[in-house]
Amino acid sequence: MNFKFQVSSFKLMALLVMVVSGIAFHTKPLIADISPKEILSMADEARGNVEGIEWEIKIESIENGRKQFRTLKIKARDFNSLAEFLLPPKVKGRKLLMIDRNMWFIKPGLRKPVPISPRQKLVGGASNGDIASTNYAGDYDATSVSEDTINGEPCYLLDLIANNKKATYDRIMYWISKERLVGVKSKFFTVSGKMFKLATFEYGNSILIQGKPKPFVSKMVITDAVVKSNVTIMNYSKVKLKKIPDSTFNLNLLVR
Numbered sequence: 001m002n003f004k005f006q007v008s009s010f011k012l013m014a015l016l017v018m019v020v021s022g023i024a025f026h027t028k029p030l031i032a033d034i035s036p037k038e039i040l041s042m043a044d045e046a047r048g049n050v051e052g053i054e055w056e057i058k059i060e061s062i063e064n065g066r067k068q069f070r071t072l073k074i075k076a077r078d079f080n081s082l083a084e085f086l087l088p089p090k091v092k093g094r095k096l097l098m099i100d101r102n103m104w105f106i107k108p109g110l111r112k113p114v115p116i117s118p119r120q121k122l123v124g125g126a127s128n129g130d131i132a133s134t135n136y137a138g139d140y141d142a143t144s145v146s147e148d149t150i151n152g153e154p155c156y157l158l159d160l161i162a163n164n165k166k167a168t169y170d171r172i173m174y175w176i177s178k179e180r181l182v183g184v185k186s187k188f189f190t191v192s193g194k195m196f197k198l199a200t201f202e203y204g205n206s207i208l209i210q211g212k213p214k215p216f217v218s219k220m221v222i223t224d225a226v227v228k229s230n231v232t233i234m235n236y237s238k239v240k241l242k243k244i245p246d247s248t249f250n251l252n253l254l255v256r
Contacts, residue, residue, distance in 0.1 A: 036142035039156055042181040043174075045209055047217050048076045048133030052244040053207065055216075056086075057131055061124020061232040063224075068123045072131060077244040079135035082254075096122075098132045099249055101139070101166035106254050113255055118168045124232035125197050125222040129168030131234070136160065136174070139167040147178075150185050154178045182215050187225075195225045205239045 041049075048055070059070040071087035083096040095106040097113070104113035118129030140160035148157040155175040162170050171189040176182065186199045204218035217236050224230035247253055 036145050036156075036158055037137050039145075039158065039176055039181065040137035040140070040142070040160075040174075043176050043183045044134050044137055046182040046203060046215050048074070048081070049079055049135055049137075050076075050133075050207070050209065050241065052077045053133075053239065053241050054244070055205075055239040056237050058235045058237070059123055059126055059131075059232065060235075061126065061230075063124045063230045063232075064227070065229075070123050074131060074133075075244050075248055076133035077249075079133055079138065080249050081132040082248050083131050095254060096128055096131070097249065097251060097254060098129075099251075101164060103128060103132075104251060111255070113251055118166065125224055125230060126232045126234060127168050130220070130222070136172070139164060140172065148175060150175050150177075153184065155184060180215055182217075197225050198223055205236060207239060207241055 054073065054075050057070075057072050057074060059068075059072070061068045069088065070085060070091065072083045072085055075082045075084075079098075079100065081098045083098075085091040085094040093108045096116075097104045097106065098118065101118075103116050103118050105116045106113045116128065118127060118132070120128050122128050122131060139162060141163050142158045143161050144159045146157045148155050155177055158172075158174045158176065160172040160174055169188045170191045171193075173187040173189070174183055175185040177184050180203070182203050183201050185201070187195050188197050188199070189195050199220055199222045201217055202219040203215035205216035206213050207216045208214065216239050219236065220234040222232040222234070
């Protein structure tokens with residue numbers, strides 16, 4: 001009798017251990033299973049860092065009461081990209097080429113491309129680097145990772161510090177959806193620690209990554225942290241995966 005009781009007790013304890021272990025396994029935070037770099041890499045895919053992709057951006061900005069707009073076609077492969085201005089007519093034909101962390105401005109009639117910084121302002125609150133495919137996984141180091149909620153959606157909150165001087169921003173606080181693995185909100189800071197703008201993202205577009213649908217950015221709203229009436233809206237459309245030839249990023253060919 002005692003032997004049967006001991007066996008039954010042992011089985012019960014073993015079952016409890018299995019149940020508790022199962023609960024621990026299923027409730028273990030994903031943050032323990034995935035590195036910050038992997039989180040950023042997957043979020044980068046939703047903002048153009050893939051093998052080959054093309055899209056259009058319509059940029060509308062209000063800055064100090066003045067309205068501006070631009071329409072550009074972007075061709076990107078990994079973290080290289082070429083932006084061609086389509087509208088308005090006065091800027092049509094101009095181009096911005098980014099290769100790795102270097103950027104050049106090309107204008108019809110100019111004999112030589114002009115080296116520029118990704119930090120230089122394109123229009124309104126948008127920096128040149130904002131229109132390119134993002135490479136946050138390569139350009140930033142996560143100094144801390146925590147969890148937060150944005151509009152009811154559980155997110156990773158990464159505090160990112162630029163690891164090179166050519167990165168578009170010095171520091172970014174970046175909220176990434178835990179379920180969708182896309183960036184939903186950003187705050188941008190100067191070296192001195194002053195926040196100067198923030199951005200929110202929407203993902204109404206979709207692409208296929210390794211045969212599986214992946215959300216792709218459809219809207220980015222940038223708001224000035226000081227003058228909140230200064231707002232830049234970037235709408236993404238005509239997104240399609242395609243093979244981008246090497247010649248697209250050949251600087252010598254672009255200035256002919």
